[in-house]
């Protein structure tokens with residue numbers, strides 16, 4: 001635990017706060033669905049938050065992440081304000097691209113969120129290309145690309161991983177293996193035993209780890225990041241996890257998953273596990289816990305109120321922006 | 337007559353064809369136990385079992401490409417692409433193989449398959465990646481048949497025929513039509529592909545449309561009636577083959593043409609319809625042709641923007657009035 005051991009108490013407590021905030025964000029959002037206001041269909045990440053928080057905590061501002069449909073925490077760690085996210089979810093002008101895009105698929109490269117995609121897995125080659133740019137620019141920045149086990153069955157996964165390996169690109173592939181692609185369980189879409197071993201076939205390390213252990217994820221990403229920044233190429237991290245909620249809200253009731261399976265995974269919930277660790281280290285007591293929770297609730301109250309009170313975008317917004325302006329403040333396609 | 341939803345008409349067509357022909361099978365993402373993201377395959381798994389109705393990995397290029405291979409070897413696959421937008425991933429299998437094997441084999445083999453492009457179009461706040469009208473990406477590819485039904489009745493009869501043809505068919509379904517009810521007679525019937533349907537007869541103006549915009553055009557026609565304009569609404573039902581005769585006969589009668597689709601106007605299929613009429617019936621036109629479609633931007637997410645993006649009855653009425661003003 002070379003990197004984890006260097007974390008200070010305030011880092012650990014900050015990771016805890018981010019976990020709590022992400023959970024609260026998702027819980028509130030799913031609770032609001034169907035009651036008016038929320039326009040963007042929620043794909044709750046409850047149960048999987050440790051992957052986003054562990055992977056993104058410790059990244060540099062310039063490092064780019066490409067979140068999956070279930071990496072809410074990546075937006076939060078990368079500093080995309082919860083007000084902006086919630087306004088987007090409500091379809092308001094304060095959201096991504098002034099209402100043109102969902103938060104799911106938003107782009108905010110200044111904060112380090114490069115791309116979300118509705119075409120599951122199609123972001124993998126794009127992540128590789130961003131890493132190629134960093135290599136050509138001789139930058140020390142890296143790219144972290146999140147996607148699910150379903151996405152790993154796309155041809156783009158294989159092409160992207162091989163491409164990254166051949167050119168030794170600074171990219172980390174974080175596979176959130178929650179055992180399902182929508183309603184299809186892993187054993188119906190995969191005949192292999194694990195995804196991590198695929199990396200070996202392309203000539204770089206692949207590691208399977210406990211995705212519900214925020215520090216294990218942090219450590220693995222830091223090791224991979226050091227490798228990437230040193231020009232040694234990509235890493236594939238297969239993070240084992242589980243989602244508690246349905247694939248998305250507003251779907252037919254859950255009937256494909258055994259409630260016992262959900263209960264079993266709830267025992268391995270990343271948040272109480274990390275709490276227990278912090279308590280054992282003497283960094284957290286019940287009062288601290290309540291304070292962090294209250295702060296998360298208050299932040300979400302503010303975000304939801306902001307979203308509710310914001311206006312919808314004016315209709316003129318619709319017909320602008322299909323092409324970037326020929327604007328000198330866009331350098332290599334990026335606003336500086 | 338019996339009423340049923342568009343999605344149930346699709347399901348019934350699939351069931352009937354699977355009962356009739358053991359080589360018909362269905363594959364796609366979450367089409368089996370789950371019954372499809374838009375519930376168009378509910379019950380098929382129970383009736384036909386997992387040999388004939390099964391879920392695939394999240395792999396659109398393998399899903400459609402494998403369909404091509406299976407079709408060439410004597411099966412009649414129906415593959416579901418969960419959202420029409422994802423067809424881009426399977427484009428190679430469709431454009432380079434499904435569409436061309438008959439020609440490139442000198443007629444020795446073909447790919448008789450149905451590629452159901454589910455849930456095209458806007459209307460559900462799904463954002464730019466789950467809302468596109470993609471038919472014009474496919475209409476310039478010889479070898480493809482492109483069917484876009486607007487009613488439950490048409491969906492059932494056309495899907496059954498699509499399954500039976502010797503060629504690959506893109507069967508494109510609008511997400512806002514799945515829950516639409518319509519009359520569907522009991523018992524088997526087939527509809528020919530390549531025959532447009534005059535959904536409303538009229539003498540003054542020809543409105544050519546397809547897919548979801550047929551209903552919008554019909555609503556506009558009712559409004560126009562109050563202004564004394566008697567519009568004929570032609571539902572193409574298939575873009576390829578294109579029923580030129582029905583369009584030309586109508587234009588010769590009305591002297592006025594308006595084309596309505598949800599895809600962007602620029603490069604859209606309306607341009608092809610306009611060109612056919614300009615080539616073959618220009619002398620009959622009393623006014624310039626007009627087109628109604630989406631603007632030249634991706635489909636926006638926010639409700640105010642998406643609502644402004646999709647052509648509405650008022651847009652069709654306005655364009656019709658402009659055609660008639662000449």
Ligand SMILES: Cc1ncc(C[n+]2csc(CCOP(=O)(O)OP(=O)(O)O)c2C)c(N)n1
Pocket residue numbers: 068069070118119120121147148149150151152176178179180181182247365394396418422425
């Ligand atoms: C290319 C493509 N195919 C299918 C879908 C529909 N779809 C959305 S999410 C999903 C399952 C994704 O599974 P996975 O990658 O494991 O992520 P998870 O939802 O489990 O987090 C599917 C099939 C899509 N959005 N894009």
